[in-house]
Amino acid sequence: MSHTAHIPSHRKPRRSASKMALRAGVAGGVLSTIAVAGAAAPASADPVHETTVEMPTLTDAAAAKPASTVSTAAEATQQIAFEYDRQARQEAAAETALKDAKKAKAEADRKAEAEKKAAEAREKAEKKAAEERASRSSDRSSLSSYSSSSSSSSSSSKSTATGSAAAVIAFARAQVGDAYVMGSTGPNAWDCSGLTQAAFRSIGVDLPRVSQGQSTAGTQVGLDNLQPGDILYWGGAGSAYHVGIYVGGGNFVGAQNSSTGVVERPLSYDPPTGAVRVL
Numbered sequence: 001m002s003h004t005a006h007i008p009s010h011r012k013p014r015r016s017a018s019k020m021a022l023r024a025g026v027a028g029g030v031l032s033t034i035a036v037a038g039a040a041a042p043a044s045a046d047p048v049h050e051t052t053v054e055m056p057t058l059t060d061a062a063a064a065k066p067a068s069t070v071s072t073a074a075e076a077t078q079q080i081a082f083e084y085d086r087q088a089r090q091e092a093a094a095e096t097a098l099k100d101a102k103k104a105k106a107e108a109d110r111k112a113e114a115e116k117k118a119a120e121a122r123e124k125a126e127k128k129a130a131e132e133r134a135s136r137s138s139d140r141s142s143l144s145s146y147s148s149s150s151s152s153s154s155s156s157s158k159s160t161a162t163g164s165a166a167a168v169i170a171f172a173r174a175q176v177g178d179a180y181v182m183g184s185t186g187p188n189a190w191d192c193s194g195l196t197q198a199a200f201r202s203i204g205v206d207l208p209r210v211s212q213g214q215s216t217a218g219t220q221v222g223l224d225n226l227q228p229g230d231i232l233y234w235g236g237a238g239s240a241y242h243v244g245i246y247v248g249g250g251n252f253v254g255a256q257n258s259s260t261g262v263v264e265r266p267l268s269y270d271p272p273t274g275a276v277r278v279l
Helices: 017-040 060-149 151-160 163-174 192-200
Strands: 220-221 233-235 242-248 251-257 261-264 274-277
Touching: 163 192, 163 242, 163 251, 192 242, 192 251
Parallel strands: none
Antiparallel strands: 220 274, 233 242, 233 274, 242 251, 251 261
16 A cells, blocks of 8 residues: 555544633643642542533524513513403493493483473363362352342343443443453553553542452452442452453453453353452
């Protein structure tokens, strides 16, 4: 074989520079320790064997592990935040629904109370109307009895009205056919109290302007004891809403309304509530 022939090398592969440096440092330290120990130890001490320490190498998987852990923690935090947000939304929706329910209940209670009061008011009004109808029926009965029992005296009172009463009646009858206009006091249009006031003013007697005052201007008399010239009123004494003049014979003269104007009618046409005597 040629002396230049290739002889395989049995040396170990060269390690990386970093590992070599590390080993050199460790070896140096170990050799220094051995030298010191050899100088101090007796000649019979056991020989010291060299020990090689190899440092661990970080792999790609180990390096990637912290990043994976951070990602997992971030996802967990995001999930917790989502759950908190969802819970907050649910609580807000429940609170809003509760408020709406309370508001709806309050509105329903208010409507029910209003309907209850309206029903009570209608009931009172119907009861009052029924009482007034019964009272008017009673007045009609009284007037009918009065008219039938004293027709002769009524006829005589019509013909025997003299003095101031006769003048009041004459004035009132002279206005029959005139128009009814609220607030008018003549000479061609009247309201009920305006006509009555003018009739009594013609004989020098001053009456209050409105029906409420005229219903208490004289002495209260019963409907079964009327005399010509008495003032009739409808409603309560002091709160009357209409007046007229009794002219005898079971009749009265009054400015009734805008449809009829000033008319003479029997008491049964619209029975009055009471009467006062001024003369």
